Amino acid sequence: MQGSAYIKLLISKGESQTLDFKYFISSASKIAKSLVAFANTDGGKLLIGVKDNGNIVGVKSEEELYMIDLAAETYCRPSVSIRYTDYFVDGKNVLEVQVIKSNNGPHLAKDEQGNWSLYIRKDDENILASDVVFEVLLNKFQERRVVLNMDSKEKSVMEFIKQNGQISITQFMDLANIKKNNAEKIISNLITLGMLKIDYTSNGEVYKSI
DSSP states (O other): OOHHHHHHHHHHHOSBTTEEEESOOOOHHHHHHHHHHHHHTTOEEEEETBOTTSOBOOOOHHHHHHHHHHHHHHSEESOOOEEEEEEEETTEEEEEEEEOOOSSOOOEEEOTTSOEEEEEEETTEEEEOOHHHHHHHHHHHTTOOOOOOOOHHHHHHHHHHHHHSOBOHHHHHHHHTOOHHHHHHHHHHHHHTTSEEEEEETTEEEEEEO
């Protein structure tokens, strides 16, 4: 498939968990969020020079490449592996940036104030990850051995979900009368072991049985 047809095919699919459109790159810190979100999740592709509605506007590739390299090396910790290809589509340059799914994360992005935060990709959005997600990713990337004794706290989680369909960290804290960090640890272990899954709602994260 020719490069122009390939890019148009990608655009026709629309933004998704593994595809994002960027009109241009305004700052290394902002694009770093997308890089780490893809690396922490399933990997993905950025099309630079394409508006959110799919219109091709083109970019000056050298300027964009500088910003992307700066973001990947300096604004991502650890650095993110990327590959890029320049395409000429309808007389305009479109830069495809492929972010490789990581095996040495979790990756954090540095904002303009110098703060480091964890992001993941959910559908077509970059989401600021919770402490629960951070622990789950640490378990995954560091191949931690998670051993879980189904004591009263774990059983109370599963029973509550069975009766109510889901549970939040606050509900679990109240239910088991434990502190937030303990509740998050138990929930993250249950997710790592494949007993629970995360659901993102307008009110934040909740946890459901699989």
